[in-house]
Amino acid sequence: MAEEEVADTEQAVQPEQLSIVATTTNGIHVLTVAGEIDHHTGDALSQALDLSGTPRPHVVVDLGQVTFMDSSGINILIAAHRTLTEAGGWLRLSNPTGTVLRTLQLIGLDTVIDCRETLDHALTG
Numbered sequence: 001m002a003e004e005e006v007a008d009t010e011q012a013v014q015p016e017q018l019s020i021v022a023t024t025t026n027g028i029h030v031l032t033v034a035g036e037i038d039h040h041t042g043d044a045l046s047q048a049l050d051l052s053g054t055p056r057p058h059v060v061v062d063l064g065q066v067t068f069m070d071s072s073g074i075n076i077l078i079a080a081h082r083t084l085t086e087a088g089g090w091l092r093l094s095n096p097t098g099t100v101l102r103t104l105q106l107i108g109l110d111t112v113i114d115c116r117e118t119l120d121h122a123l124t125g
Contacts, residue, residue, distance in 0.1 A: 017035045017036045017040075017041060018033065018034070018035040018036060018037060018041035018044055018045070019033070019034040019035055019065075020032070020033050020034075020044055020045060020048045022048055025123055026123065027058065028058045028059070028060055028123055029051060029054075029057060029058065029059045029060070030059075030060045030062060030119070030123070031045075031048050031049070031059065031060070031061045031062065032062045032064075032065070033045065033061060033062065033063060033065065033066050034065035034066065035065070035066065035067065036066070036067055036068040036069070037066060037068070037069040037070070037072065037073030037076070038068065038069070038070045038072050038073065039070065039072040042072040042073060042075075042076050045073065045076050046076050046079075046080075049061075049076065049080040049083075049084075049091075051084070051087075051089075052083075052087075054087070054089075055087070055088070056087065056088040056089045057084055057087055057089035058089050058090055059080070059084060059089065059090070059091050059092070060091075060092045060093075060094050060119065060122040060123060061077070061091070061092070061093050061094070062094045062095055062119050062122075063093055063094065063095055063096040063097070063100055064094070064095035064096075064097060064119070066096070066100050067098070067099075067100075068099065068100070069099075069100050069103055074103070074107060074109060077091070077093070077109065077113060078109070078112070078113075081112065081113045090114070091113055091114070092113070092114045092115070092116060092122045093110075093113055093114070093115045093116070093122070094115070094116045094117075094118060094119045094121065094122035095116075095117065095118055095119055095122075096110075096115060
C-alpha cells in the first residue's frame, strides 16, 4: 500500500476514556478508535460515524486499540452498518482484539458486519 493517499486528517475527539481519529484513505473514511466504548463514550463514536449526506460512504472502524466495548458500542455499530448500507455504502471493522473480538464473536456481529484482521485488509477489500 505504498501508493495510498492519506488526506483530510481531523482532530481527535476525546470524551472521557475514548479517542477517535478520523482520516480518509483512498476515499475510505477511517476511524481509529482507542479506549473504552460504552454508554458514557458512545455518543462520540455515533457522531464520528454520522456521514449523512455523503453518497455511498465507505467506512472502516479500526478497533485495535479498543480495550472494552459494551452493548452500547454494539448497538452503535449495528445502527451505523444499517445506515451506511441503506446509503449504498459499507462498514468494515478492522483489527478487533482481546475481549472486543470475543464480544463480537459471541453475539455474532462479526458475521453481520465485515470484520478484517488488519486495517490494510479492510482498506483493500
